[in-house]
Amino acid sequence: MTTTNQPTLREQVEDFLFREAALLDDWLLDDWVDLFTEDARYVVPTTDLPDGDPKRDLVFIDDDITRLRARAVRLNSRHAHREYPWSRTRRFISNVRVRETGNGELSVNSNVLVYRFRAGEGAPYVGSVDYVLRRDGKDFKIAHRRAVLDMEALSWHGAVSIIF
Amino acid sequence: MEIKDLIIDDRQRGIFRVHRSSMTSDDLFQREREQIFSRCWIYLGHESEVENPGDYRRRTVAGRPLFFARGRDGQVRVFLNSCPHRGALICRRDAGNTDVLQCFYHAWSFNTNGELIGVPDQEAYGPNFDRDELGLKEPPRVESYRGFYFVNFNPYAEDLVTYLAGAREYLDLIVDQAEEGMRMVAGSNKYTMKANWKLLVENSLDGYHLVPTHQTYLDYISGLGSDDSGQTASSRIVGKARALGNGHCVIESPVRSGRPIAHWHPLFGEEAREPIARVRQRLVDKYGEERTFRMADTSRNLIIYPNLVINDIMAITVRYFEPLAPDNMEVTAWHLAPREESESMLATRLDSFLTFLGPGGFATPDDVEALESCQIGFRATETQWSDISRGMLRPAKSTDELQMRGFWRQWHANMQGLSHTNVQDAPVEETEAALVLADD
Ligand code: FES
Ligand SMILES: [Fe+2]
Numbered sequence: 001m002t003t004t005n006q007p008t009l010r011e012q013v014e015d016f017l018f019r020e021a022a023l024l025d026d027w028l029l030d031d032w033v034d035l036f037t038e039d040a041r042y043v044v045p046t047t048d049l050p051d052g053d054p055k056r057d058l059v060f061i062d063d064d065i066t067r068l069r070a071r072a073v074r075l076n077s078r079h080a081h082r083e084y085p086w087s088r089t090r091r092f093i094s095n096v097r098v099r100e101t102g103n104g105e106l107s108v109n110s111n112v113l114v115y116r117f118r119a120g121e122g123a124p125y126v127g128s129v130d131y132v133l134r135r136d137g138k139d140f141k142i143a144h145r146r147a148v149l150d151m152e153a154l155s156w157h158g159a160v161s162i163i164f
Numbered sequence: 165m166e167i168k169d170l171i172i173d174d175r176q177r178g179i180f181r182v183h184r185s186s187m188t189s190d191d192l193f194q195r196e197r198e199q200i201f202s203r204c205w206i207y208l209g210h211e212s213e214v215e216n217p218g219d220y221r222r223r224t225v226a227g228r229p230l231f232f233a234r235g236r237d238g239q240v241r242v243f244l245n246s247c248p249h250r251g252a253l254i255c256r257r258d259a260g261n262t263d264v265l266q267c268f269y270h271a272w273s274f275n276t277n278g279e280l281i282g283v284p285d286q287e288a289y290g291p292n293f294d295r296d297e298l299g300l301k302e303p304p305r306v307e308s309y310r311g312f313y314f315v316n317f318n319p320y321a322e323d324l325v326t327y328l329a330g331a332r333e334y335l336d337l338i339v340d341q342a343e344e345g346m347r348m349v350a351g352s353n354k355y356t357m358k359a360n361w362k363l364l365v366e367n368s369l370d371g372y373h374l375v376p377t378h379q380t381y382l383d384y385i386s387g388l389g390s391d392d393s394g395q396t397a398s399s400r401i402v403g404k405a406r407a408l409g410n411g412h413c414v415i416e417s418p419v420r421s422g423r424p425i426a427h428w429h430p431l432f433g434e435e436a437r438e439p440i441a442r443v444r445q446r447l448v449d450k451y452g453e454e455r456t457f458r459m460a461d462t463s464r465n466l467i468i469y470p471n472l473v474i475n476d477i478m479a480i481t482v483r484y485f486e487p488l489a490p491d492n493m494e495v496t497a498w499h500l501a502p503r504e505e506s507e508s509m510l511a512t513r514l515d516s517f518l519t520f521l522g523p524g525g526f527a528t529p530d531d532v533e534a535l536e537s538c539q540i541g542f543r544a545t546e547t548q549w550s551d552i553s554r555g556m557l558r559p560a561k562s563t564d565e566l567q568m569r570g571f572w573r574q575w576h577a578n579m580q581g582l583s584h585t586n587v588q589d590a591p592v593e594e595t596e597a598a599l600v601l602a603d604d
Contacts, residue, residue: 044524048258049351055511058351058499060524062515070387074380074526081377082529119536153494154355158536159529 013098013108013133016140021091024163029072032163033065036142037134040065043146044160050148060160071163082161087118089162104135105143112147116162123156125149125164167195171576172549173569178556180569181549184542187360192579193490199578200470201226205307205314205327207472207484208232210498212311212347214240218261218276224486224494225315230303231255232313233276236263240308242315243278243300254300274300310339311346330408334466338476341425341459342502343446348482349499349514355523356494359535361471361487364495365571367531368473368483369465371403371415371562372554377534381526384519385421389430403462403562405555411469411574413567416462421478421520424513425502426460431519432512439509467567469574474500479517491539497522 007015023032036042044061045052054062063071078084095111108131115124132144147164154160165185170192172181186192206226213221213232220233222245229245231254245255252269264281266273273282278300286293305316307324309332314324325332339346357364367373375382403417422429426444428437447456463477473483480500485493499517501510520527541547552572555564577583 046351047354052351054514055507056350056514058349058353058514058517058522060353060518060522062518067519070384070526074384077380077383079380080530082533152354154353154523155494156356158355158357158532159523161523161529161532 009100009106010096010098013106013140014093014096016133017093017096017108017110017131020142021093025089025091027075027086029075029163033069033072035140036065036068036145038065040068040142041144042068043144044164045146045148047149047151047153080161082159085118087116087162089117090115101132106133106135106140107131108133112164114162114164116157121156125157125160125162126151127164129164167192167576167579170579171572173573173576175556178553179551180553180556180565180572181551182572183548184545184550185548186575187362187539188490188542190490193487195579196487197227199581200575201317201487203316203318203321203578203583204470205305205316205321205324205468206470207468208242208306208313208315210311210346210348210482210500211240211308211313212345212503213259215347216261218263219259220255220262220265220276221259222255222257226317227486228303228317229253230315235275235277237277240313241276241278242303242306242313244303246301247272248280248298248301272298278302310335327410328468329410329412330406331410331412331414331466331468334408334414334464335468335474337455337459337464338466338474338480338500340451341447342504344502344504346480346500347503349501349510351499353497353522354494355532356488356492357532357535358492359539360490361485361493362571362575363535363538364485364493365467365471365473366552366568367535368475369405369413369415369467369567369571370565371405371417371465372565373534374563377530378520378527380530381520382420384526385431405560405562405564405566407566407570407573411571411578412467413469413570414464414466415562415567416458416464417562419461419463422516423460423463423477424479424505424509424516426456431516436509436512439506443509467571469571475521478520479513481517481521 020035042063043054043059045059049057052059074080075083092113093110097109099107101107110129112129113124113126115122127147127149129147131142133140134143170183170186172179208225209221209223209232214234217234217236217238220231222231230242231245232240232242234240245253247254247267249270249272252267254265254267264273264275271284275281280295280298303315303317304319305321307314309324403415405415407413419427422432426440426447428440444460447459466474471485475481481497482500483497485495487493501513518525522528552565552568555561555566560566
């Protein structure tokens with residue numbers, strides 16, 4: 001029996017996702033945006049249409065890299081009033097599944113729970129985040145990030161004001 | 165405090181104030197349910213949401229669980245979502261398609277015309293048990309205007325078109341932008357604000373807050389380049405505010421970014437220039453330059469009293485809010501788009517919507533924060549009044565508050581048991597003069 005210290009593919013991906021979660025919880029949004037490819041997309045469908053296609057349907061968020069950068073600029077600006085002062089968040093990532101899809105790309109599914117605390121209240125965002133990751137040397141880049149909320153409505157937070 | 169004292173409306177001095185208990189009191193909230201939500205025409209949904217026979221949608225309107233369905237005969241009907249037997253919800257999904265709705269409790273079944281078509285073990289009932297009497301109940305009044313369905317729980321209410329008063333023309337201005345009619349895009353924004361519903365009425369018509377509250381949006385848009393379409397001098401138009409009667413109000417403003425109908429902006433990309441120019445030409449051919457100018461180069465935020473907002477701005481959003489408590493409401497917003505729009509123009513329109521609108525956009529979260537912030541501020545009960553006097557002594561601009569006064573005056577009349585108010589901002593005559601090119 002041989003043992004190896006080589007991390008498995010899933011462990012590598014998990015390390016990447018945990019690093020991403022830490023950047024978001026620490027509000028290091030410029031560093032977070034740097035995880036994306038130039039042709040990336042960040043999509044959050046509405047709660048009533050989790051399969052929504054941003055080309056055809058109304059979604060909450062459909063950012064290309066330009067709008068993603070603008071989102072970071074906005075959240076860093078102190079004028080995104082829902083998030084200034086910043087909320088405290090804590091992210092829990094689990095149930096990570098990884099599939100190689102060829103061309104150096106990985107299809108990744110994860111379960112995500114984010115607690116958000118602000119202005120005397122706290123509540124979770126719950127859902128799954130699916131990624132297309134592209135290999136970048138020893139690391140990965142995010143080519144697609146689709147975050148699907150399980151809640152029936154935005155009843156607790158009133159908005160998707162943080163990055164879910 | 166008596167209801168008549170809740171508003172100070174001093175038209176000589178130009179002072180308008182609203183007592184904040186109107187947004188915190190449980191008693192007044194209950195009274196609103198009776199005097200406003202049980203007497204006015206309340207928005208229910210759009211015909212395109214039940215496109216095919218058998219389609220149905222469930223919705224809460226004015227506190228009542230309702231659903232609407234298109235029958236096999238093609239007709240849209242609205243039902244109270246409560247079993248005539250002993251009360252259970254008949255429709256238990258938000259949307260679907262069916263021929264038969266069966267109550268799960270004792271299995272009575274109904275068709276999409278509302279008729280009771282099945283009662284298990286019906287022999288147990290006596291000879292006077294009449295199925296015809298036990299069909300699904302409909303609201304006392306249901307009417308539609310150009311695809312928008314409204315219900316009214318007052319059987320003696322005036323008809324919808326009369327009720328819409330001056331808002332009718334604005335609905336036309338929006339619906340006429342489409343060649344083959346409008347439809348609701350699939351997907352809705354559903355979110356809660358811990359704030360009084362009337363704060364959202366004010367906010368939806370508040371040109372004054374745009375620059376200070378939504379600075380990040382304006383920075384983002386100006387960072388993308390400016391409108392160089394050369395089509396208009398719209399940046400030199402002064403917006404205006406109007407009260408349209410029966411509490412309906414509007415602000416019309418110059419276009420700040422682009423409009424998919426039919427005002428190009430760099431945000432849309434070069435490839436959209438040509439299709440947008442074609443839409444514009446079609447509008448000019450059909451409606452002439454002046455009406456096209458209004459459709460394409462001005463945007464409008466319209467409130468249909470009491471709780472429907474249609475913002476025809478960088479896209480068209482239809483927003484309905486259901487008061488849950490004095491300090492809580494549920495908002496649902498949809499995206500209205502022309503049926504005939506090509507895939508790529510629809511994608512452009514959807515993209516334009518998301519820059520500003522919706523709870524994941526660059527503006528709406530800040531509005532949620534503003535309204536909740538006001539509601540918390542109201543707990544400082546020694547600060548009793550909110551001031552809504554802006555522009556009271558001049559022809560109102562879109563950054564003034566005439567439109568909010570129009571809403572509040574109607575609210576005040578309704579709460580005192582009156583159905584109408586004809587009070588306008590005196591002594592200033594409302595003029596069309598505000599919607600002309602400014603000198604500077
Ligand atoms: S309550 Fe519906 S069948 Fe009895
Ligand atoms: Fe706003």
